[in-house]
Amino acid sequence: MTPPLAGTRVIDLTMVWAGPFGTRGLGDFGAEVIKVESPTQWDMLRSLGLIPREIDHWYDMSAYFNHNNRNKYGLALDLRQPEGRDVLLKLAAVSDVIIENYRSDVMENLGLGYEELKAVNPRIVYVSMPGHGKTGPEAQYIAYGSNVEQLAGLVSVSGYEGGEPLKTGFSYGDPMAGTALIGAVAMALRHRNRTGEGSYVELAQRENLGMFVGEFVVDYSMNGELRQPIGNRHPHVAPHNRYPSGGDDRWVVLACEDDAQFAGLCNAMQRPDLLSDPRFTTNALRKANEEELDAIIAEWTTARGHYEAMHVLQRFGVAAGAVLTTPEVMSDPQLRSRGAWVSHTHPYAGTWEVEAPVWKLPRTPSHVRMPAPAFGQHNSYVLRDLLGLDEGAIASLYATGVTSDIPDTSLHQ
Amino acid sequence: MSQPLSGLRVLEIGTFVSAPFCGKLFAGYGAEVIKVEPPGGDIARHHGPFRHGKPDPETSALFLYLNTGKKSVELDLRTPAGLDAFLQLAATADVVIDNFRPSDMRALGLTYERLREVNPRLTLVSITAFGQDGPYADYRANNLVAFAMGGQMFITGTVEDGPVKNGGYQADYQGGLNAFSAASVAILAAERDGIGQHVDISVQQCMAPILEAAIPYYSYMGQWLGLRRGNHMASYIGIYPCIDGHVGVHVMARNWDPFLDCIERPDLRDDPRFVTQVERTLNNDDLLAELYGWAATVKKREIYERAGRMRAPIAFVHTMADIIESPQLNARGFLQRIDHPVAGEAVYVGPPWWMGPDAWSAGRAPLLGEHTDAVLRDLAGLSDADMRRLRGAEVTA
Numbered sequence: 001m002t003p004p005l006a007g008t009r010v011i012d013l014t015m016v017w018a019g020p021f022g023t024r025g026l027g028d029f030g031a032e033v034i035k036v037e038s039p040t041q042w043d044m045l046r047s048l049g050l051i052p053r054e055i056d057h058w059y060d061m062s063a064y065f066n067h068n069n070r071n072k073y074g075l076a077l078d079l080r081q082p083e084g085r086d087v088l089l090k091l092a093a094v095s096d097v098i099i100e101n102y103r104s105d106v107m108e109n110l111g112l113g114y115e116e117l118k119a120v121n122p123r124i125v126y127v128s129m130p131g132h133g134k135t136g137p138e139a140q141y142i143a144y145g146s147n148v149e150q151l152a153g154l155v156s157v158s159g160y161e162g163g164e165p166l167k168t169g170f171s172y173g174d175p176m177a178g179t180a181l182i183g184a185v186a187m188a189l190r191h192r193n194r195t196g197e198g199s200y201v202e203l204a205q206r207e208n209l210g211m212f213v214g215e216f217v218v219d220y221s222m223n224g225e226l227r228q229p230i231g232n233r234h235p236h237v238a239p240h241n242r243y244p245s246g247g248d249d250r251w252v253v254l255a256c257e258d259d260a261q262f263a264g265l266c267n268a269m270q271r272p273d274l275l276s277d278p279r280f281t282t283n284a285l286r287k288a289n290e291e292e293l294d295a296i297i298a299e300w301t302t303a304r305g306h307y308e309a310m311h312v313l314q315r316f317g318v319a320a321g322a323v324l325t326t327p328e329v330m331s332d333p334q335l336r337s338r339g340a341w342v343s344h345t346h347p348y349a350g351t352w353e354v355e356a357p358v359w360k361l362p363r364t365p366s367h368v369r370m371p372a373p374a375f376g377q378h379n380s381y382v383l384r385d386l387l388g389l390d391e392g393a394i395a396s397l398y399a400t401g402v403t404s405d406i407p408d409t410s411l412h413q
Numbered sequence: 414m415s416q417p418l419s420g421l422r423v424l425e426i427g428t429f430v431s432a433p434f435c436g437k438l439f440a441g442y443g444a445e446v447i448k449v450e451p452p453g454g455d456i457a458r459h460h461g462p463f464r465h466g467k468p469d470p471e472t473s474a475l476f477l478y479l480n481t482g483k484k485s486v487e488l489d490l491r492t493p494a495g496l497d498a499f500l501q502l503a504a505t506a507d508v509v510i511d512n513f514r515p516s517d518m519r520a521l522g523l524t525y526e527r528l529r530e531v532n533p534r535l536t537l538v539s540i541t542a543f544g545q546d547g548p549y550a551d552y553r554a555n556n557l558v559a560f561a562m563g564g565q566m567f568i569t570g571t572v573e574d575g576p577v578k579n580g581g582y583q584a585d586y587q588g589g590l591n592a593f594s595a596a597s598v599a600i601l602a603a604e605r606d607g608i609g610q611h612v613d614i615s616v617q618q619c620m621a622p623i624l625e626a627a628i629p630y631y632s633y634m635g636q637w638l639g640l641r642r643g644n645h646m647a648s649y650i651g652i653y654p655c656i657d658g659h660v661g662v663h664v665m666a667r668n669w670d671p672f673l674d675c676i677e678r679p680d681l682r683d684d685p686r687f688v689t690q691v692e693r694t695l696n697n698d699d700l701l702a703e704l705y706g707w708a709a710t711v712k713k714r715e716i717y718e719r720a721g722r723m724r725a726p727i728a729f730v731h732t733m734a735d736i737i738e739s740p741q742l743n744a745r746g747f748l749q750r751i752d753h754p755v756a757g758e759a760v761y762v763g764p765p766w767w768m769g770p771d772a773w774s775a776g777r778a779p780l781l782g783e784h785t786d787a788v789l790r791d792l793a794g795l796s797d798a799d800m801r802r803l804r805g806a807e808v809t810a
Contacts, residue, residue: 002602004599004601004605029598049630049634066629067629132741133741135744136742136744137741137744138721138740141720142721142725143728146651146661147663150659151728153733153735154581155580157581159577164652164659165730166569166570166577167646168565169641170623171625176587176590179590179591179594180766182595182597182598187597188768190601191415193601195415199768202766202767202768204745207747207764208766210736211765215462215474217478217736218478219462220733220734222474223462226732231577231578232577242577244575253557253560254557261553314553318553319553319555320553320558322562323576325567326564326568326624327631330628330632332621334562335617352632354632359594359614360613361612362610363608364602
């Protein structure tokens with residue numbers, strides 16, 4: 001079956017995580033994604049992973065880069081040189097979408113803003129993914145991964161009960177912006193299908209992540225109260241927590257949202273006496289006495305493995321799960337059964353397991369069909385086959401350093 | 414420009430957070446979203462926080478936020494008449510969003526096969542913790558369980574205090590956003606081919622691959638440290654208490670000079686412990702102590718604006734008060750005051766992304782059953798007799 005985005009050509013100027021994660025998704029569903037990297041300022045993910053610099057093609061071996069850039073073509077192009085800009089405009093004329101995540105003034109300074117692109121292709125969908133947005137008093141401020149969640153409001157409501165505000169375990173705003181990007185592009189393509197019009201899409205990463213705590217904003221505006229972090233507990237439901245299980249640093253979570261689930265928990269723990277215990281007969285009482293209840297539950301969970309506790313509790317109808325580590329996530333029977341990890345071969349990096357596309361669209365499935373591009377791997381495909389440049393013109397781009405087959409590695413030794 | 418999702422009709426039969434967030438995005442960008450609520454309403458109506466702390470199904474902040482711009486139909490899908498009415502609506506719709514377990518959907522008689530019979534163009538978007546198949550497909554889950562099983566909890570918090578979830582309902586929101594983007598892609602295919610499909614979103618599967626570099630490092634290099642790093646990925650990437658709140662620094666190698674200028678510590682530039690990023694990492698605790706000392710002397714908004722001017726990567730932890738007062742978010746129109754007949758006026762964030770000024774229109778959340786009559790008569794084509802039958806069976810209020 002024809003993939004949903006077949007016939008869609010995407011110019012991908014993004015680097016590091018948020019942008020490449022999203023454009024990878026477009027490639028997974030059939031778009032032809034062309035990743036553009038400057039010969040001097042290429043995607044820094046290529047430099048990560050403790051790769052010895054004396055190895056040939058070391059910059060094509062980063063697992064982090066290769067995970068996030070499968071299903072893409074690679075073009076080396078220096079946009080700061082007029083000839084590089086010309087090539088990009090030619091490419092834009094035969095493309096459908098262009099995506100960038102530079103600081104908010106960079107594209108305009110390169111003479112590659114929406115108006116310039118629209119002039120060569122009125123139907124183009126142009127997406128910018130700046131941290132703060134293109135406008136406003138903070139537009140030019142730097143916002144890296146961990147800053148986005150601070151600005152979005154999430155950090156202020158995260159943390160242990162009675163503790164400091166707490167960061168997430170990763171640069172959470174990045175993959176959320178990438179995930180949103182796919183929806184935004186699909187929506188803009190639908191609009192173009194219906195009207196023939198291109199569009200300009202602006203995805204400010206702090207705003208996108210701000211959507212994930214919107215109920216706190218409504219609450220504060222109505223009640224004027226700042227809610228403090230409550231750890232793994234829930235404002236209304238008890239029990240609702242993370243408990244120690246057998247093994248070093250292993251944990252299980254569970255929650256009972258109604259009386260039936262609480263009865264299931266008591267029966268699973270072989271403690272039917274708790275059902276008539278006056279401290280626990282209603283959810284409100286369980287919430288009021290949750291410290292005591294948590295201690296009773298912890299005694300039971302500590303004597304079991306986290307998976308064992310989960311399976312037992314689930315058999316009794318209780319929402320429960322093991323707190324999975326990274327190795328456990330990769331071996332988890334459910335994710336294995338879903339085909340979440342697939343073996344992948346890259347000509348320079350070898351064979352290892354990567355995540356399959358995570359959404360299942362059975363009639364129009366996604367595929368891992370191409371490994372991440374080696375640096376400049378598809379220069380010839382783009383310059384000669386797509387744009388029809390002759391050998392002389394291409395040789396001149398190489399001679400002036402506008403394109404290259406080999407990146408300048410001086411910044412990453 | 415017209416709204417990008419105009420002309421689409423979406424039925425939402427999910428509850429609480431994930432499916433409603435997906436439906437909210439559809440509604441905001443112009444789709445007609447009909448929320449089919451069980452008798453008594455979506456459970457989010459019964460969760461606080463409520464206006465002035467007083468429980469009322471029309472004043473839950475969680476419900477108000479997640480259901481902007483939708484119509485509400487109160488309908489009991491567990492009765493034959495209720496199910497019939499729903500299937501008649503489904504025959505006119507483009508998308509159905511649900512977040513029930515597969516076994517619960519089967520019990521309702523709402524399998525994809527049944528929906529396809531009444532409408533082959535329909536895209537069914539199912540959001541579940543574990544997906545439509547596999548050994549845990551019918552396991553019970555909520556935000557806490559999905560957060561644990563998706564691997565994000567283990568890496569959050571400190572080694573000493575144990576794994577902790579992020580604030581609010583982050584696993585549920587991830588499910589809702591993934592479902593929206595996946596559905597948007599599926600709609601392109603449905604509008605092209607005239608045939609729908611069953612989009613299967615497993616929240617666990619969406620969450621597991623995005624643990625920053627943890628999967629590639631473990632899978633490719635066999636490296637896994639098993640750490641939780643609390644508020645500091647390193648001394649130069651972390652959160653520090655300041656006079657009136659918390660500041661966050663995220664200093665890459667190339668930001669070191671402007672950072673030192675901004676914090677007025679030029680002496681550290683010549684300090685042999687901190688010359689390169691590698692040395693800063695090796696002397697992490699020394700730099701941590703310096704930055705704790707510095708942060709304790711600054712005010713959050715003053716240092717943020719100074720850093721912005723000087724191109725130093727320093728932000729601050731925005732409380733909800735800071736969000737509402739933010740000069741940036743206000744200048745951009747990201748904070749909208751929306752009125753509601755029972756809850757009154759409140760501030761709503763949105764949109765998640767812009768496509769010109771008119772692409773997004775939030776609207777207010779519906780009252781329970783506010784559109785039952787109009788939707789069932791006008792869209793499902795129910796007659797007076799049908800409506801009496803529904804009411805008689807107490808299927809709808």
